[in-house]
Amino acid sequence: MFTGIIQSxxxxxxxxxxxxxxxxxxxxxxxxxxxxxxxxIAVNGACLTVVxxxxxxxxxxxxxxxxxxxxxxxxxxxxxxxxxxxxKADGRFEGHMVQGHIDxxxxxxxxxxxGDESFLLTFDFPEKAKYVVEKGSIALDGVSLTVVSIDEKRxxxxxxxxxxxxxxxGFLKIGNEVNVEFDLIAKYLEKHxx
Numbered sequence: 001m002f003t004g005i006i007q008s009x010x011x012x013x014x015x016x017x018x019x020x021x022x023x024x025x026x027x028x029x030x031x032x033x034x035x036x037x038x039x040x041i042a043v044n045g046a047c048l049t050v051v052x053x054x055x056x057x058x059x060x061x062x063x064x065x066x067x068x069x070x071x072x073x074x075x076x077x078x079x080x081x082x083x084x085x086x087x088k089a090d091g092r093f094e095g096h097m098v099q100g101h102i103d104x105x106x107x108x109x110x111x112x113x114x115g116d117e118s119f120l121l122t123f124d125f126p127e128k129a130k131y132v133v134e135k136g137s138i139a140l141d142g143v144s145l146t147v148v149s150i151d152e153k154r155x156x157x158x159x160x161x162x163x164x165x166x167x168x169x170g171f172l173k174i175g176n177e178v179n180v181e182f183d184l185i186a187k188y189l190e191k192h193x194x
Contacts, residue, residue: 002042002098004137006082006167007031010043012075013057022062023051024075031058031083040086040100042136045142045179046070047086047100058070070102070179072143080139080168082142096137096144097184103131105177106140117161121169123178125153131182139181144166 010028017023026032031041032053038140039050041058046066052059066074103126110122123133123140132138132148138157145157164170172178 001087002047002084002142003087004084004098004139006095006143007168008083009080009168012059012077012079012081014090015075015077018098020064020067022067022072022075023059024062024135025057026081026083027057028083029056032058032083035085039070042082042084042086042098042142044071044081045098045100045139045181046072046102064127066102069104071105071177074177078173080171082168084142096139098142098144098181099184100141100142101181102179103182104180105178106155107177108174110156111172111174114158117164119159119164120148120156121159121172122154122156125155126180129155133183137183140178141168142179142181143169153192 008028008030009024012024013021013027014025020175035050035053037050040047048060050058051061062072073174106123106126132147132150132155134147136147138147148156148158157168174191
């Protein structure tokens with residue numbers, strides 16, 4: 001379980017593909033030295049297992065299912081990624097309940113400076129958008145956010161200066177895609193209703 005509160009931004013240093021498995025390394029001075037093989041780390045919102053760690057570098061493997069649901073197929077060396085270690089059972093809950101199970105991706109269609117160092121990001125409406133509700137929770141590239149507005153084709157989230165400077169959201173350009181995890185409670189309610 002994660003909270004959507006990003007602990008660090010790492011950089012991809014190596015990528016390789018063997019059969020249908022994508023293997024990549026991330027350099028990060030904050031989390032890598034505190035983790036070990038087998039640990040769970042959310043990378044741009046997706047819960048991944050650390051398969052090796054040496055100094056400031058962690059290695060991960062991603063299978064076909066994850067590649068099909070995420071932006072990981074577009075990874076390249078030098079790309080910055082949001083990182084959050086799994087929440088400890090006795091930890092303080094700060095964001096919202098995030099599982100690290102990516103539902104789909106959404107494309108950035110508008111980026112508006114609000115004039116007070118905050119930004120409004122608007123995304124196309126992804127599949128399964130019935131889980132997106134105004135003032136509800138959503139995780140984009142692992143960042144816990146509140147939906148500001150929604151219409152038939154798009155939804156927007158507000159980004160405060162701290163989040164803009166301490167996550168990868170500030171690097172997004174129009175047309176970039178982000179990993180989306182819908183609110184866990186909304187998904188269970190929909191399942192129960194069916």
